[in-house]
Amino acid sequence: MDYVYAPGRNHLFVPGPVNIPEPVIRAMNRNNEDYRSPAIPALTKTLLEDVKKIFKTTTGVPFLIPTTGTGAWESALTNTLSPGDRIVSFLIGQFSLLWIDQQQRLNFDVDVVESEWGQGANLDILESKLASDTSHTIKAICIVHNETATGVTNNLAKVRQLLDDYRHPALFLVDGVSSICALDFRMDEWGIDVALTGSQKALSLPTGMGIVCASPKALEASKTAKSVRVFFDWKDYLKFYQMGTYWPYTPSIQLLYGLRAALDLIFEEGLDNVISRHKRLGTATRLAVEAWGLKNCTQKEEWVSDTVTAVVVPPYIDSAEIVRRAWKRYNMNLGLGLNKVAGKVFRIGHLGNLNELQLLGCLAGVEMILKDVGYPVKLGSGVAAASAYLQNNIPMIPSRI
Amino acid sequence: MDYVYAPGRNHLFVPGPVNIPEPVIRAMNRNNEDYRSPAIPALTKTLLEDVKKIFKTTTGVPFLIPTTGTGAWESALTNTLSPGDRIVSFLIGQFSLLWIDQQQRLNFDVDVVESEWGQGANLDILESKLASDTSHTIKAICIVHNETATGVTNNLAKVRQLLDDYRHPALFLVDGVSSICALDFRMDEWGIDVALTGSQKALSLPTGMGIVCASPKALEASKTAKSVRVFFDWKDYLKFYQMGTYWPYTPSIQLLYGLRAALDLIFEEGLDNVISRHKRLGTATRLAVEAWGLKNCTQKEEWVSDTVTAVVVPPYIDSAEIVRRAWKRYNMNLGLGLNKVAGKVFRIGHLGNLNELQLLGCLAGVEMILKDVGYPVKLGSGVAAASAYLQNNIPMIPSRI
Amino acid sequence: MDYVYAPGRNHLFVPGPVNIPEPVIRAMNRNNEDYRSPAIPALTKTLLEDVKKIFKTTTGVPFLIPTTGTGAWESALTNTLSPGDRIVSFLIGQFSLLWIDQQQRLNFDVDVVESEWGQGANLDILESKLASDTSHTIKAICIVHNETATGVTNNLAKVRQLLDDYRHPALFLVDGVSSICALDFRMDEWGIDVALTGSQKALSLPTGMGIVCASPKALEASKTAKSVRVFFDWKDYLKFYQMGTYWPYTPSIQLLYGLRAALDLIFEEGLDNVISRHKRLGTATRLAVEAWGLKNCTQKEEWVSDTVTAVVVPPYIDSAEIVRRAWKRYNMNLGLGLNKVAGKVFRIGHLGNLNELQLLGCLAGVEMILKDVGYPVKLGSGVAAASAYLQNNIPMIPSRI
């Protein structure tokens, strides 16, 4: 089944699933084990403790659910809300759209706050809703930290600020799928009630683990939430946590060992260094886009994303052709434009276990593709702009000094 | 995290997760890939086609869901039924109990038909229910093909016969978690409407893929079923099937390639040969149990299971001690007795990619453990009984003749 | 190329290459690295230090040569001896025969001391040679510690004793291929000058690394030895040891990391525990052979080998048929009888990373095969005899108590 073989390394620059580092692939290269023997609970205990660090929470309770981001969303919503509950949700791109679709299908009463794709969540509207909701009919604010479709990062601290300003008790639910472990994320400090991510994003694992973290307030809410749920019910997990066996149903042994290795690598690099590295890669990418004379889909500097850059192509070019060509000629995978921005943008994912020279190889490839499709780019221009920044900013590798 | 290291191969004889064959481990030893590139849909297409063969269906539609067996159950139920629907469900052990718990939490009206643990589903009661249900209030029959907790295999052909005899339109939903790919299973012939299994059982993969197969009748039912569902909704899959991109959300690339390899191995051996091998291993195990002078938890020959054997220990022995000792002294994992049979039985899982000499090593180990815990077993007796049968019945390996 | 696929685990019971433990397979699952970067010398340094422990030497200098046991032999001989040198060498089976063939082709003057196959080295003849060699014309004694073809272990302490008794300065060169890391081996205490093994034997790695350890006296001899050598020349290694870069030519990165993992596992279990485990497995095997009514090729108890047992079959059976049948029907690999004992013996290798239940599975298999080929074995008899011993002697697994 390697019938689409191409020589050399695949250049994987979609915003997920991302490159898995070799030590993690190694850690997962194993037979199954009995998850009821003492070894797996002992391993799980360390994972639950350490995974809280990537959320920057000490009071949250994490759940490692055998599911994807979509399932993690469902877990966050159904455990904390009841059908008919009013929630405010921001539509700023394809992934926030899909989450809103889920919210509606789960029978919540969703106030959709829409922005133009390329803009962040409209927090002014949030403010006016909070201001007028003196009877606290809004039960939750749902927001995507980083909209993967447009490369827009929302300001979560500001959301918390508004909730505090209006002393509003709404739950604060955050999709951190393309942010946690890559962008600055502070669950406790920002008073986030449920945060979630997927294993195949900045954690750089295979798909298959939805990681959800619940605040004490969210856990309290789960006791009365009336949404129907079984597979995603936190209650079953909590019961097994108490028993010390941890798993209500069979986990992937491989993903557990993989998560252990992934966390070890992140802590070895230092979570803040990981975040700085993403900032560096994001900045370099944006400098290249600028040098090419192209526009970032993200409309304002305040929203730029350090995990994914959506590049707007001129109207005479079909961005899907760029993605196709990347794969067919350069063994590179870029992200398509989705829905409203289909054909108009292509996306460079620069998250996870990635370094500067990998990114520069990608940027050099994008330049050639742009030329292939008729855009008058100056070859080397983007790489030059990115390199000029990087050469000044890459730190020495601590373990090698 | 190999801090519980023991020399030599771990002897994994729990009824799941089971041993992964080396070619499958190899197939999964890979980086992530972009699931939106042409390669993954092409691979997926072959998987969906071939996975039907293990269900023995040509008309069913399979769904490969990033979840566990518990999630697969939920998918089967919520896509075909509406809250309040009356269903008949058989309680014969821990796993049927858990499924019934799920059915009740999903707000179905469950007629629980209970049998003593160690017995099969009481089909006489089913018959009387069907006979009296002339107005067809029963919407579905839910049955576990093989109850993993007690080693009891139910007679699905008989269930179909009864439904036909009474011309009853109820949906026929089957948990095939510890049966499919190991026991004789005929979705089309037996008129099963939803059948499901998990990747970590007889398919011999890691945990993480719930495989659900729906008959045309089940698909029709899904159009009107009112149970709330999003992550488990077949509709989203069907939409992407139609588009030819197949995935509503990110699949595990590794599990897809793993499934490809697992199916290839099963087809190379021949599905019917795989089933014969399980029959051989099941028979050998039961002969050993008999030779030891112990009882099978399964009370009648008609229900014996070729994938798991629950062995009843004498009252003066705690079966959990047998399981602990297996791990602590012999690097072997056996299954605990669960719930009602906790302490009373231990379980030998003999499913998946396993051969005769592996089983004999296990049986030799069980003999020593029985002696360790004070049961007066004659060492070698079980192995001798099993070998006598196996030596007469093992076929030559076709590829090596 | 898995066209000889058989279900379940292959039962590998040849005396090499042996089963590789999963943590070692994992450690080797990696891309190449630059062996001139600082990482590889740092790793190599730990390996050279730790590998001495498996030889039980503190004064020896080890060489990790990209070769097999045959190359390791050549390294031992050509670095210490000159063409025409008189050496005493013991012919007791196929591997000592091959070494002697090499010695003769390298133009040494070999006193071949032959024993019947199944007997150990004739040390009486050695004694008389040493006694009469007052002018010290004998430059080296070459002996295989464990003859893999017949399952005979020689008494190295006795050889040293004789050399000391006669104050004979001959070099003491030992093939420890199927002994080191499995049998009691004491380089320093026994005054061995060159000892060697191969990675694929008790170290449980892939083939490809010949490990040679030289005493100070051997190193001194290497300065004047006139045998022509380049690839196997210790001088080149020593030069790079001094520079701290360690490698005169490219090592296998994978084997280096594999060796690291293999040594870690051995030290975790404890080298003396590893040796005890081999004693346990060897004893159990011999008890089974006895219970089957068959003879061990090894003619006296003092020579029995804890790493390989050569089982003599009755004259009316072709032992090669046993080996063929093991492979064709039971997915098991046994060792053939070689040369003089071809057709007469089959061999069970029980060395390396192996545990008791694996061995019992093998023994159960051998019983069935014996029956297949017409030997009137009582099924279960060998397993019973082995189990009776093992059940009394297997210790708890330290990490799991």
Place this chain on the structure above:
Amino acid sequence: MDYVYAPGRNHLFVPGPVNIPEPVIRAMNRNNEDYRSPAIPALTKTLLEDVKKIFKTTTGVPFLIPTTGTGAWESALTNTLSPGDRIVSFLIGQFSLLWIDQQQRLNFDVDVVESEWGQGANLDILESKLASDTSHTIKAICIVHNETATGVTNNLAKVRQLLDDYRHPALFLVDGVSSICALDFRMDEWGIDVALTGSQKALSLPTGMGIVCASPKALEASKTAKSVRVFFDWKDYLKFYQMGTYWPYTPSIQLLYGLRAALDLIFEEGLDNVISRHKRLGTATRLAVEAWGLKNCTQKEEWVSDTVTAVVVPPYIDSAEIVRRAWKRYNMNLGLGLNKVAGKVFRIGHLGNLNELQLLGCLAGVEMILKDVGYPVKLGSGVAAASAYLQNNIPMIPSRI
């Protein structure tokens, strides 16, 4: 032992060992097997047949020796020559120097034809030697096809031409270590008698297999060659070839399966396409060097190497600092300057399983390093020059069209 961990993929640009493609890593991820069972000879047979294709020979006989390039050299020499034989050998860099050192230590009478490092073999001197050697005292011509230390490719067709012109019967022995599978190489057409390479070079495997191919004339010579040899003796191989068991001593099972996968990938891409890809990568690299205003160590266009480029740095820069910095800051490995060119050149290896974007990432990295060490490079200039060429010359990936 990943204590020198750095985020992202290591950029391995030494001229060996090189990057192993994922399908090959996968193929090698396996337990040991019995090499005397029918599977391994069957596999070996295909390997011996297919490996001839990479030498472009139909009449040659290949030997897969568990050794490195140094051992392959020794095999080539000792099997075809006798001590005292006169040979002509070209010294043009560190690796030809090492080979000559071996030739001298093996007691051949070597006419060393030295060129300035950066120049190719002086074939004028060869011509004069051949012309004057009417009595055919010259027994062999030894030449390195591609000198890895300086990035110089010799003209083998010309050597053959000269031998033919003078009807000289000398054997033609070629080190193809950094050329075979990457550069145009034609064993039969050029009348090469022994050619050799190592697994860790353009074949993109781990180190550990020396591949030597002998012409009928070389095989004939081996019958009378008097050099002492055992481990490297072709005779032992030929004996086992005849028996159909193929291996005189234990091969690495993992490398055999790895070689199978490596050859499959090469044939899937097409050997000539592989060679074109190397030409493309070599050209691109040289264009970048030129754009940086630096000199190639190779002094004339006729000798440029498509597998390695040695870049001369200005006198005020220590090239070793470039290599160190690559590793410490950019997670990249470049080749050091060796011996005469130590400190003066650094080397970019661009051979094996590598693609264009990987190379461009490397070039972008080199630019930043050059700036780091004080060379006034224009960032992006090399990438631009290389890209301009590549964008015009990269073909579509055949399997993806």
